Amino acid sequence: MTLTTKRRLLHTRQVVCTGFERDDGLFDIEGRLLDTKGVDTEFPYGTIPANGVLHYMRVIMTVDRSLVIQQLTAVSEQAPTPVCSQINRAYSALVGVSIGPGFRKRVAERVGGIKGCTHLTELLGPMATTAIQTLAPLMRMQQRKRARRDPDYQLPGHWVIGTCHAYHPDGEAARLANEWQPIEDPAPR
Template sequence: MPLSAPAEREPLHRREITMHGYRRADGLFDIEGHLVDTKTYPFENLDRGTIQPGEALHGMWLRLTVDDDLMITACEAATDFSPYDICPMAAPNFAALAGVRIGPGFTRAVKERVGGSHGCTHLREMLAQMATVAFQTVYPVRRKRERDDPEAAKAARDRMIGTCLAYAPDSPIVTKRWGAAEPG
């Protein structure tokens, strides 16, 4: 285990999130996420009565369909389990993400379309991770384009430099992959 040994503790809450990326036969890509929250103890809920240990408090699905430029062409959400009867009514609003590109400004665009009372906190929070899964899923197609097109390669390099420790302008990874980074 990579973390240090924990203090003595009692499990109370579990959130499981699974995400998968798929290439579709039509050339688009589906990114699917599933979130399930459970507790280890029974508790009372306003709409559902007693929720038993291990029973899903939240059970939600999200599917983004994107093209190889990470433009969302469709978004579908579904809520199987929620704390309140009204919660599933937020799912159709996520269709408003069609036409949003995953990249700079993505978080702002998500907030504008499904933020606050237009959406669901749990589905909205999944989108940041799904954006990363989309990038990883589409990577082979984008990488081939970069090998074939020097302009695409430069644009990809410019997008990556400065995004994390490994891609810091003075990182040995940047030097190894692209040579010395060009100043800002």
């Protein structure tokens, strides 16, 4: 895409989510949100200089293999008001919530609106997707191993089927996902 109109950078938001396997069998999903201003920007609590940080927030969410949140820590390292970080503890209300259908609704019930921070709450969406992407290959590997051991076990369809246009249940990508067998499963830790 070629841009021909002159532009001036006003704001940049960067969201980075990473998934880690822990030695204790749990998984840490870490989300980081960084907002920077492209120009000097005045706020009630002061001025953010050009290239200065408006928000730097992190969430570390620990999940089990069933994608149930075991622990969640929210940290507001930089925020535009001195009261922003006071809500961080509210995110512990998500312990016990399962990532899957209805996740966003359960998040909104517990930390939506004035019960939470808009930016921390928004970060949980891509973190949930990251959790699924982190664990899905491991869960599929377990299913394939079980199918090899147990002739009565019916290997379920691939989890991605029906989640988007590309993986429409009747499409070519869905058929390939269900038929595909890796040459070798990754070595267990």
